[in-house]
Amino acid sequence: MSQNNQAIDNNWNQKVDEVADTEAAEVRKSPIAGTGVFAKRPIKKDEVVLPVTGKKLHESEISEVNRSLSLLQVDTDWYLMATGTIDDFLNHSCDPNVGFTPDGQSFFALRDIAKDEELCWDYSTCDNDPEWFMDCLCGSPKCRGKVTGFPNLDAETRARLLPISQPYLRRLYGNK
Numbered sequence: 565m566s567q568n569n570q571a572i573d574n575n576w577n578q579k580v581d582e583v584a585d586t587e588a589a590e591v592r593k594s595p596i597a598g599t600g601v602f603a604k605r606p607i608k609k610d611e612v613v614l615p616v617t618g619k620k621l622h623e624s625e626i627s628e629v630n631r632s633l634s635l636l637q638v639d640t641d642w643y644l645m646a647t648g649t650i651d652d653f654l655n656h657s658c659d660p661n662v663g664f665t666p667d668g669q670s671f672f673a674l675r676d677i678a679k680d681e682e683l684c685w686d687y688s689t690c691d692n693d694p695e696w697f698m699d700c701l702c703g704s705p706k707c708r709g710k711v712t713g714f715p716n717l718d719a720e721t722r723a724r725l726l727p728i729s730q731p732y733l734r735r736l737y738g739n740k
């Protein structure tokens with residue numbers, strides 16, 4: 565386990581200049597938090613914008629070291645750890661303009677997005693941890709103030725976010 569942890573690159577988020585752009589998006593400085601991902605051109609509603617990538621880790625492989633890194637939950641006990649690709653730099657918004665595709669493997673546009681607009685997803689749409697939260701500075705009129713895991717969302721927010729959430733959350737919460 566400790567050997568695994570030593571192999572993990574803790575500095576991925578400092579190598580912004582090395583992050584590969586895609587045809588539609590690139591990393592830039594963000595007014596929300598340090599860096600963010602921005603549209604290089606207008607993006608149409610429903611367009612698939614970016615793949616969701618990372619190193620897949622089981623809960624048992626997660627230590628205090630890499631828990632402090634960016635983890636995206638993709639199933640009960642399974643996570644994608646950030647590895648410094650462009651999808652790792654997307655900020656949260658309580659009023660997101662991208663969400664997960666039905667297979668959970670990409671982000672797609674929830675509405676038309678203008679050139680130079682920041683791409684944001686809602687971090688609650690992957691997280692099922694009842695203890696996790698972060699204070700939110702997204703500035704949206706819909707801002708919840710605290711971003712939490714799915715278990716702590718109110719019924720209205722769950723219903724709104726479920727269709728753009730990771731598939732395992734649709735499986736867990738779809739009939740509730």
Ligand SMILES: [Zn+2]
Pocket residue numbers: 657658659700701702703704706707708709
């Ligand atoms: Zn917010």
